[in-house]
Amino acid sequence: MEKILVAYDGSQGSELALLRAEVLIAENPNGRITLMAVVPEISQRTFIDKAAYRNARKRAMRMINETIALLRNHGIAADGVVCSGDVAAEIIRFANDIECDLIVMGCRGKSLIGAYLMGSVADKVVHYAAKPVMVVR
8 A cells, every 4th residue: 555545533533543554554665644634614514603613724734733743753654634525525535636545534433623423424435435445443
């Protein structure tokens, strides 16, 4: 595996997914992990106002950047992105855009950056993604 996309929201499930991706990518010296956080859009009525939405995006970006730094300290090539929109749809779209070899995600867990459950997101990604998906429990 050269490119692994990890859907990352800071939950215990996404931490376990990241650990699994690290093991998989260690097998390939040219491998890269891309972290992705998705903040639901304001139109999805997840946020009360624009300030709360902006704060959620800032927290997500800080979380992604801190995790990238940790991966790089362990000698793993890593990058990341924060997107907005429908979580499952954005994961699928981005996986196709970067032509990843595998999507790794937790089976469920309450997100630290938005009030959604990864369970329903993982289910949608498994059913609709054109890329292989590993759901970590």
